[in-house]
Amino acid sequence: MFSVSFPYGVNTHRLLVRGHRIPNRPDHTTYDTPNAMLARLCGLGVGFGALAAGWLILLIAAWCR
Secondary structure, three states: OOOOOOOOOOOOOOOOOOOOOOOOOOOOOOOOOHHHHHHHHHHHHHHHHHHHHHOOOOOOOHHOO
């Protein structure tokens, strides 16, 4: 038999949170030029693309052995 220690209608699955609001910090991602963010994203894309290509070459080399 199943017994419940909480009364019916009480939302026991909800998380009760208490606290206070703190002010937001200023944004620290300031760029010198509008194209600086684009250059950074392109650099990340090229880096991840090179990493993926390297893994692909290693997998093909291991599969061909």
